[in-house]
Amino acid sequence: MARSLLQTSTLVSLALLLSRLSGLVREQVLGARLGLSAEMDAAVLILTLPDLLVGLLLSGGFAAALVPALTRAAPDARIQLTRRVMGWTGLAALGLAIALFAAMPVVLAALAPASDLSQLAGFPLGLGLSLLALPVATIIGVSSAYLNAVGKYAVPALTVLAFNGLLALYFFFGLGAGPVDFALFGLALLLASLVRFGLQAVRMHGFARRSSGIHHFAPNFAAQFLQGVLGAALLVGMPIVFRSLYALGGPGDLATFNYALRLFELPMGILIAPIIMIFLPLLSAVSSAQDPLFQQRANLAIRTAFVLGLTGALVGAIYARPIAALLFGFGALAGDGSEAIALTIRVLLIGLPFMAVFQALSTVLNASHRTGHVLLYSATALTLALGLYAVMRGGDLSVSLAAKAGFVAFSVLASGIGLHGVFGSAQMLRSLWQLCVIALRTGAVALPFAYFWPSTRDNNLVIVDFVILGVLGLVLLAVNLPVLRELAAIRDGRSETT
Numbered sequence: 001m002a003r004s005l006l007q008t009s010t011l012v013s014l015a016l017l018l019s020r021l022s023g024l025v026r027e028q029v030l031g032a033r034l035g036l037s038a039e040m041d042a043a044v045l046i047l048t049l050p051d052l053l054v055g056l057l058l059s060g061g062f063a064a065a066l067v068p069a070l071t072r073a074a075p076d077a078r079i080q081l082t083r084r085v086m087g088w089t090g091l092a093a094l095g096l097a098i099a100l101f102a103a104m105p106v107v108l109a110a111l112a113p114a115s116d117l118s119q120l121a122g123f124p125l126g127l128g129l130s131l132l133a134l135p136v137a138t139i140i141g142v143s144s145a146y147l148n149a150v151g152k153y154a155v156p157a158l159t160v161l162a163f164n165g166l167l168a169l170y171f172f173f174g175l176g177a178g179p180v181d182f183a184l185f186g187l188a189l190l191l192a193s194l195v196r197f198g199l200q201a202v203r204m205h206g207f208a209r210r211s212s213g214i215h216h217f218a219p220n221f222a223a224q225f226l227q228g229v230l231g232a233a234l235l236v237g238m239p240i241v242f243r244s245l246y247a248l249g250g251p252g253d254l255a256t257f258n259y260a261l262r263l264f265e266l267p268m269g270i271l272i273a274p275i276i277m278i279f280l281p282l283l284s285a286v287s288s289a290q291d292p293l294f295q296q297r298a299n300l301a302i303r304t305a306f307v308l309g310l311t312g313a314l315v316g317a318i319y320a321r322p323i324a325a326l327l328f329g330f331g332a333l334a335g336d337g338s339e340a341i342a343l344t345i346r347v348l349l350i351g352l353p354f355m356a357v358f359q360a361l362s363t364v365l366n367a368s369h370r371t372g373h374v375l376l377y378s379a380t381a382l383t384l385a386l387g388l389y390a391v392m393r394g395g396d397l398s399v400s401l402a403a404k405a406g407f408v409a410f411s412v413l414a415s416g417i418g419l420h421g422v423f424g425s426a427q428m429l430r431s432l433w434q435l436c437v438i439a440l441r442t443g444a445v446a447l448p449f450a451y452f453w454p455s456t457r458d459n460n461l462v463i464v465d466f467v468i469l470g471v472l473g474l475v476l477l478a479v480n481l482p483v484l485r486e487l488a489a490i491r492d493g494r495s496e497t498t
Contacts, residue, residue, distance in 0.1 A: 005278055006488035008153065012274035015154035015161075020269050022164035024327055027262060029171040031255075031333045040255045041247075042120050045108075046130040046186055047167075048258075050137040050193070053096070055236035062145040064228020064371040065221055068284035070149035079207060081217060082146045086139045093138040097131040104128075110244065122183035129186030136193040143200040153277050155203045163196040224371045231362070231374035234382055238410050239264075241382070245389065246403035253400070256337075259328060260344035263320075264352065267312025272356045275304050276363050282490075283367035297490070298364040298422075299431065302357055303483050306435050307442070309356025311476040313349045314446040315469055320346045322465035347404040351411030357435070358411065361418035373421055381414035441479050446472065 030047075034040040066085060070078050100107055104124060144156040170188040201207055239261055247254035279301040286294040316323065320342040329338035362374045389406035393399070419428045453468045477484065 005282075005490045006484060008151075008278055009274040009487070012153045012157065012277065013270050015157035016270045016273055019157040019160035019164065020266050022161045022168065024262065024266075026164045026168040026171065027259070028327060029168050031259070031328055031337075033171070035252075035333055035337060037255070038251050039120060041251070042123050042126075042182060043185065044255055044258050046123075046126050046182065046189060049127070049130050050133040050189075052236070052240065053100075053134055054093075054137045054141050055232065062141055062228075064231065064366040064374070065224035066142070066145045067149050067280050068367060068369075069217055069221055070146055071281040071284045075205075078146065078149065079204070082142060082204075083207075086142045089138045089142060090135045093135040097134045101128050101131050120182060122181050122185075126182030126184075126186035129183065129190050133186075133190045133193045136190070136197055140193070140197050140200060143197065143204060146204060147200065148277050149281055150205075151281075152203060153274065155200060159196045159199040162199055163192045166192040166195060220369070224369060227371035227375055228366060231371060231378050234375065234378035235359075235362070238378075238382055238385075239407065241386075242389075242403045242407040242410075245406070246400055249399045256340050256344060257403070259324075259341045260348055263316065263323065263327070263341070263345045264348045267309070267316065267352060268355065268359075271308035271312050272305055272359055275301060275308065276359055279360070280363050280367055283364065286367075294368070299434075300483070300486050300490075301363060302360045302431065303434060303438065304487055305356040305360035306353055307438055307477070307480045307483050309353035310439060310442050311473060311480075313352035314442065314476065315473050316352070317346050317349045318446070318450045318472070319465050319469045320349075322469075326466070344400075344404065348407055351408040353439075354411040354415040357415040358418050361415070361422055364422055365418075377414055377417045377421055380417055381410050384413050385410035438480060438483070442476050445475055445479050449475075 030043055031040065034043060070081065073081060104127065140156075140159075147153070147155045167188060170185075170192075243254060243257045243261065246257040279297065283294060283297055283301070286297070321339070324338040324342035324345065327338075328341055329335070333341075358377075361377075365371065365373050385406045388409045389402045392402035392405060419431055422428075423431055449468070449472045
């Protein structure tokens with residue numbers, strides 16, 4: 001029997017929660033060893049560069065063109081097309097990895113402008129091994145698109161759990177004391193990536209079987225893929241742009257912003273990502289964007305994303321200090337380190353519900369073959385956000401404040417521009433009214449919690465914070481029960497054999 005979208009999203013959220021928590025454990029082990037230092041900046045680059053590049057250069061194509069195309073394809077054609085995209089993108093990623101390794105000084109100047117990382121022991125080789133993981137990460141992205149297209153949403157998240165677990169074991173047992181051997185660090189990343197792909201390939205029905213006939217993508221696939229790549233590159237690259245600007249403050253600032261981004265991505269990954277993953281193939285299966293069913297489901301996706309994003313933002317902002325203390329407040333990050341992360345994430349979370357709405361809007365646009373609009377709206381919002389950063393810096397405000405404000409401004413501007421572009425003026429006002437109603441009833445519950453049960457971190461009663469945090473999250477979801485009921489009324493019965 002097919003599950004409802006609410007049941008499916010809950011199961012996927014649990015899988016993503018496990019994968020995100022494993023990532024946080026990985027970061028905790030590493031942060032306790034290195035703190036906010038140049039070595040930590042180097043470790044962040046090695047860990048994040050492959051996924052960053054895949055996100056910048058390919059993930060948008062997967063969401064905008066590949067998942068919709070695979071959703072519509074017959075099972076035999078689906079696996080053949082998946083293998084073909086793996087070959088194309090894997091070779092392209094290998095070429096890019098070689099080019100980036102040759103241009104390493106330029107790469108380091110762009111990603112860590114305030115730190116001289118090239119002098120760290122083994123770092124050039126470690127970064128080179130990290131770049132070799134890029135083709136593997138690319139192929140993993142393709143296999144994840146296939147698994148999402150056939151409804152196996154939880155599998156990619158669970159393979160992330162294995163990936164992070166292997167790295168956490170290496171960090172715990174392999175780093176030791178003294179200088180870090182970044183060459184071994186990069187090798188561990190490469191091996192963990194290969195294990196992750198192997199686990200996903202096992203869950204791809206018929207992956208090794210020969211396909212009958214020759215199957216082709218639709219003629220407009222390449223254009224949609226390219227537009228999706230460029231649009232997502234701006235979405236993925238935006239936090240990196242503001243992370244690099246924030247890092248101008250000095251050594252350790254890159255790591256501070258990176259840890260805050262991890263906390264920002266936690267609700268995005270656990271709460272918002274399941275909605276995006278489920279609605280993309282669901283909307284892609286509807287024949288026309290003018291279909292009333294498409295419009296009804298698109299509106300539901302936006303409202304659901306806003307509910308979840310607002311819930312995550314309010315809970316995270318109210319309890320930023322105990323959350324940061326629990327996750328990062330030990331070892332070299334204890335005290336001032338976790339406090340700096342908490343102050344940063346509090347500001348970034350203002351943008352979370354707006355980013356959730358824009359992610360849902362991007363899904364609607366991608367499912368209806370309007371991938372170029374995502375690129376246009378993202379580029380416009382980023383240009384305006386960078387303009388705000390420049391104005392604030394011109395007014396002699398701090399680098400950190402200007403970078404955080406630019407990050408939030410992008411989310412607000414992109415969601416506003418996207419709502420107008422998708423719905424037009426009249427429907428946009430109706431949609432905004434629905435979102436305002438959600439915000440008012442959610443805020444009416446959250447504010448008393450913030451007043452009567454503020455963070456008790458100063459009294460060292462962290463356990464109380466997290467009990468109340470959980471209660472608050474559930475209550476905020478409960479007041480938005482009408483939206484969740486709509487989600488529960490829709491069922492999704494797709495599989496590899498249908």
